[in-house]
Amino acid sequence: MDFRLTGDQRALQAGMRELLAARFPRERLRALVDGDARTAARPGRELWTALGDAGLFALRLPERDGGAGLGLPEAVLLFEEAGRALLPGPLATTHLAAGLVPGAAEGRRIVTGLDRPGVVAHLAGADAVLLLDGATARALTPGEGNGPDALGATPLRSVDPATPLHRVRDFPPPLGGSSLEVTADASRLHREATLLTAAQQLGSARRTVEMAVEHARHRFQFGRPVGAFQAVQHLCADMHVRAELARVSVYAASVTGDPAEIAGAKLLADSAAIRNASDCLQVYGGLGFTWEVDVHLHLKRAWIHAGEWQSVAEGEEFLANMLLMSGPSETPSDVLAGGLGGDNVAL
Template sequence: MDFDLTSDQEDLQEGVRKLLQGRFPMAAVRELASTAGVERARWRELAQAGVFALRLPEAEGGAGLGMAEAALVFEELGRALVPGPLVASHVVAGAVAGAAEGDRVVGVLEVGPGPLVVEHLDALDEVVVLDADGAGVVEAGELRAAAQPLAPPLDPLVPVHRLAAVPATRALAGPDVSARWRLEAAALTAAALAGIARAVTDLGVAYAKERRQFDRPIGSFQAVKHVLADMLVRTEVARASVYAAAATLDHPEVGDVRRAVAGAKAVAGDAATENGKACLQVHGGMGFTWEVDVHLYLKRAWVLDTQWGSAGAQAEVIAGLL
């Protein structure tokens, strides 16, 4: 399996990175907490850039690309800490009218053994409900009256509502399609986690170069070097795992798709959370302040790690496939 990016993939990743640097600087990202994590004009800009229609056929207005390219895009979205139901809107873009164009913001409710929760509910137009029988869809407005907000949310940019019961829906897709969506969503969430792992590594390295102690940058101390080196190793392993999972989804003949996706989600989740904690350590007391962005990345990593199977749950999936 070749992990070298093609020139087109490099151009795609660089283009998305520049777009996010211009439209989603951290000051703008922080402001999205007041709009349930979604600002409609910026959301449509993401749609116009192809974030949601990336894998749709060209005949349907998409770019006709694969999971490999989608993973690169979501890695950058995670790196920029862009909030919103990005994964859900991307995965169901071909099934829910208006999602690909950014006209409809679509969230997801995954029915499982845990509590029934919906993220960004106040910003959603529709909610896709995934259960063992397949997928259904319901207008978000029908859920808001009965939903209870969880306050305060762990991540201030990811508001969460809890439901008491599974809502009635209209059929959207069968169990095979639903299972595929779950795999794709887990892989793209892993890509975002890999982006977070890289972002906090960069933050830690930058701070270690700037912060001085005993007339030397703290990055020159061996103990700090070891912390930063471990962060880089975790980041590169996570990225390789994510790229492998995306390539396997595109070409299932090369390996076990479920194992590749489970491995990527587990490794990337661990990398993002452990790197976030290590970055806090490098920053010292400053890392715990509201003004420093490190805590936002760590909180997002904790939230994303719980989605589509935590690292522990994915490890059990891998064990069951051995």
């Protein structure tokens, strides 16, 4: 079985990195988080439209519907790049809403979402809310900026300056005036949202490895690079191992679509993103705790993503139940590796 990326997949990922370097460079990220909090709370419409024009949201739609006809593995590669750049906004839900909510595929509408009453990100700047509270998904379309009022939500103070949060206490009734039922499997959308969020965590985890190694090479103490010290080398090595474990898990889950593999991938990606950002702080030393260095932004975003769609406790509970339900002839690895087939699977 060959899990290496194809040439087309590598080109797709490289194209996304180039797009983000042009449309959302570090200078724009810093301007966003250093500026007015209300400005940081809203994904830029120009940026969102550019992402739509590039095909991020319509990537998996059939070509006859204006999409690229690609699959979940390709979407994971693009969302990994988004996580690497700390791209703000409800990317996963807008991607999933393509073909369900008019305007989402083109980037003309920003769509956030949640699966139960609780904390939701980017509600105030959203044009629609995807509700995955039953067997069938619903889309609430209150209009731009009216989401908090339509859901009776209250604002929360967010640790991430680029991710505003609201708390929703109750969902509106299914037949509400601004609610429409969309023909989509809510459980499938939930799994895919979980995996795409894990892909963003993976991108952040790999980026903090790069940041730590770069700093260790160029920061000198006692006449030599700090990377020459064994303690720093061990930190960087552990970061790399975590990121690689998360990478292969997320990539494999994107191929199989297996619920257990997706749950495991999210757990590994969450752990890699949070722990790598924490270790990156240690490599940077006191400099890492300053506002001007981006490490804290990766850590804060990782905390936010870790609570989205599947928390650590929920993922562990799900996997434990899967293991308990496995038959006497099955091993835990059989359950977690379910769904793989064929001789050659390109990611």
